[in-house]
Structure formats: structure tokens, C-alpha cells
Amino acid sequence: MNQPRTVLLKVFRYGPADQAPRYDQFRVPVGPRTTVLDALLAVRRAQDPGLTVRHSCLHGSCGTCGLRINGREVLACVTRLDGLGDPVVVEPLAGAPVVGDLVVDMKPLYRRLEPAGRPLVRASERAGPGANGEAATGPMLEELERFEDCLECGLCLSACPVAGDPRYLGPVALAAAKRVLEEPRGADPGAVLGWVDDAHGAWRCHLAFECSEVCPAGVDPAGAIMRLRRRLLRDRLPRLVGKYHREERT
Amino acid sequence: MIRPHPERRGSARRGRSRWLDPRGRHLGTWAFVANRLTGLGLVAYLYLHLIILSTLLRGPEAWDGLVELFQRPMFLAFDVLLVLGLAFHGFNGLRVALAGSGLLVDRHKAMLAAAGILVGLVGLVAAVRIFG
Numbered sequence: 521m522n523q524p525r526t527v528l529l530k531v532f533r534y535g536p537a538d539q540a541p542r543y544d545q546f547r548v549p550v551g552p553r554t555t556v557l558d559a560l561l562a563v564r565r566a567q568d569p570g571l572t573v574r575h576s577c578l579h580g581s582c583g584t585c586g587l588r589i590n591g592r593e594v595l596a597c598v599t600r601l602d603g604l605g606d607p608v609v610v611e612p613l614a615g616a617p618v619v620g621d622l623v624v625d626m627k628p629l630y631r632r633l634e635p636a637g638r639p640l641v642r643a644s645e646r647a648g649p650g651a652n653g654e655a656a657t658g659p660m661l662e663e664l665e666r667f668e669d670c671l672e673c674g675l676c677l678s679a680c681p682v683a684g685d686p687r688y689l690g691p692v693a694l695a696a697a698k699r700v701l702e703e704p705r706g707a708d709p710g711a712v713l714g715w716v717d718d719a720h721g722a723w724r725c726h727l728a729f730e731c732s733e734v735c736p737a738g739v740d741p742a743g744a745i746m747r748l749r750r751r752l753l754r755d756r757l758p759r760l761v762g763k764y765h766r767e768e769r770t
Numbered sequence: 771m772i773r774p775h776p777e778r779r780g781s782a783r784r785g786r787s788r789w790l791d792p793r794g795r796h797l798g799t800w801a802f803v804a805n806r807l808t809g810l811g812l813v814a815y816l817y818l819h820l821i822i823l824s825t826l827l828r829g830p831e832a833w834d835g836l837v838e839l840f841q842r843p844m845f846l847a848f849d850v851l852l853v854l855g856l857a858f859h860g861f862n863g864l865r866v867a868l869a870g871s872g873l874l875v876d877r878h879k880a881m882l883a884a885a886g887i888l889v890g891l892v893g894l895v896a897a898v899r900i901f902g
Binding site for chain 1: 794795796797798799801802803866869870871872873875876878
């Protein structure tokens with residue numbers, strides 16, 4: 521009987537009690553449909569129950585299992601291990617604090633998103649009691665929100681070569697801002713434009729387009745940032761020309 | 771209390787280290803890194819050029835000696851490299867300026883390919899003229 525094929529995983533490890541991170545090696549059996557997340561969960565079951573990895577839906581729609589596999593940002597639950605080579609290096613997302621092994625703190629991402637007002641939520645889609653008390657769905661769902669196609673997985677922030685600077689709003693927030701301008705739903709577009717028109721806003725992007733390359737939902741944050749810039753230029757140029765003419769006259 | 775690993779915090783330092791490491795990344799990052807490297811190279815060349823020009827202060831003999839040195843094949847190859855770097859920085863800069871203003875954003879890869887072809891042509895002409 522044939523032995524199942526195996527692959528060596530080199531997994532980033534860091535825990536609250538550790539002085540420094542390290543890489544642990546685990547050999548795992550691989551089938552043609554085995555995903556990276558399958559393999560990591562198999563490690564937890566059979567080799568190291570202490571391995572910290574975050575996941576939820578297992579089908580690429582919740583965005584919680586974002587990792588760097590061989591240096592590239594992917595969702596572990598929909599990335600097949602077959603064809604990734606041997607060994608396979610598994611690391612947490614870059615540019616965010618590691619709270620344990622493969623899990624990063626997502627607060628920096630959410631903090632970047634907040635000023636956009638988490639805009640892509642229709643008032644009618646907010647769970648919880650309505651204005652007149654109808655359709656109460658309970659306090660646990662009050663914060664449930666929908667953000668169009670963006671999974672808020674953080675792959676774009678990890679892949680962006682300049683998002684290591686926490687002052688930069690980053691691709692996810694700028695894409696959200698562009699979405700607000702397309703469909704304000706009561707938000708003030710002027711305020712959003714003022715927010716992104718900053719050296720650390722839309723103008724900080726250096727056009728590596730890496731965010732759009734790794735986005736698992738096809739949101740195209742880089743394209744959104746460039747279109748934001750076009751809108752900003754369209755608004756700015758007449759003002760600049762007008763200012764020049766006024767100065768010429770005086 | 772969970773202590774995030776300090777070296778893994780998002781920081782400007784970590785960000786800059788990624789400028790020079792495009793391994794495993796896509797074409798746009800390679801262009802981004804190449805643009806920075808050529809930019810730094812051109813700035814370094816500018817200062818080198820000024821230092822070399824300062825030999826004029828030491829008289830015509832010193833200058834003629836340097837000119838003779840720079841006509842050696844190794845230095846001529848550096849000239850071709852300089853032209854290649856200049857051409858890439860210029861053509862890619864044009865692409866960045868266009869896409870960065872929201873123009874031809876969906877064609878940024880095609881523009882990069884065009885820039886690559888133009889850089890190759892400019893390099894070829896430069897090599898023929900410098901060594902010819």
C-alpha cells in the first residue's frame with residue numbers, strides 16, 4: 521500500500537511567554553484537496569494542540585484565516601497545500617502585532633476603517649431593534665455589519681510595502697472611502713475626501729498594486745485609491761487655478 | 771495580558787525593510803523596488819559626478835587622467851548601466867504619474883511592459899553608441 525505523500529510545514533511560533541519568535545517544523549500528510557488550514561488543524565489535533573490559528577467559515581468568506589504562505593498573503597482555508605513546494609513556510613500577516621503564533625491583532629485594521637464610518641452598511645441591514653422597536657434581533661447582533669465584498673481579512677495591509685507605517689490609512693480604508701463616495705447613503709462625501717486627501721492618505725500609495733493582487737474578494741483597493749486620487753485632482757485643480765488667477769489680479 | 775511580539779508590530783522600520791525585498795511578490799512590487807533602487811543610484815551618481823568634476827580644480831592634467839580612466843570598458847559599461855537606470859526611472863515614473871493620477875489604471879501592467887521595451891531599446895542604442 522502506498523504511503524500518503526507528506527509535506528514539511530515550517531510554522532512561525534510566538535507566544536506571550538516567549539522571548540523571541542521561532543519556527544517549528546511539522547510533517548503533515550497531503551492529499552490533492554488538502555488546504556493549508558486543513559494541515560494546520562491536523563497539526564493541532566495530532567502533534568501540537570497549542571498551535572494558535574484563527575479560522576471560522578472554512579470556505580473563504582469570513583476572512584479570519586489570512587496568513588502568509590511562502591511569503592504570499594492568502595486565505596488558508598481555500599489554499600491547497602499541493603503544489604506549494606516542500607517545505608512550506610507558514611507565517612502570520614505582516615504589519616500587525618502577533619498575539620500568538622499565527623494570529624495577529626486586527627485592531628490596527630479596524631482602527632483604520634473606523635473613520636470611513638464603516639460605510640457599507642445600509643441602515644436597514646443593521647441588526648437590532650429598529651427606530652420603532654420592530655424587528656428586534658437581540659443585543660448579540662447589534663454590531664453585525666456588512667462591508668460589500670471586502671472580507672476585512674487584512675491581506676492587503678500585510679502585502680502593501682508601505683503599510684508598515686501605522687500613519688498610512690492603508691488600502692482597505694481607502695477602498696472603503698472610495699465606496700462611500702460612490703454611494704454615500706447619507707454620509708458627507710466632503711468629509712471623506714478631506715480625510716483621505718492627506719500625505720498619509722491616498723497620496724501615500726506607491727502603486728505596487730500588491731493589495732489588489734492578493735485581495736481574495738476582488739475588491740481592487742489599488743484601483744480604488746487611484747480613482748480617489750483622480751477625484752481629488754479633479755476637485756483640487758480648479759481651486760488651484762482659481763487661486764492663481766485671484767493672485768494674478770491682486 | 772497578551773504581549774504582541776515587538777518586532778512584529780507595524781512600524782516604519784519594518785515597512786522600509788520591505789522596500790528592498792520583493793521576493794515572492796508580484797510585478798508591481800518589483801517595479802516599485804526597482805524605481806527606488808534606480809532613484810537611489812541616480813542620486814548617488816549625481817554626487818559622484820560633482821566630486822569627479824571637482825578634479826578640474828586640480829588642473830588639466832588631473833582631469834585628462836580621469837577621462838582616460840573612464841574610457842576603459844568597465845567604466846563604459848557603468849555608463850550603459852546608468853542610461854538603463856535613468857531610462858527605467860523615467861519611463862516607470864511616467865507610468866506611475868499616469869496611473870497615480872487615475873489615468874489608465876487598469877493598463878498599469880501594459881504600461882510597465884511598454885516601459886520595459888523602451889528601456890531595452892534605449893539601453894541598446896546607448897550601448898552601441900558608447901562602445902561603437
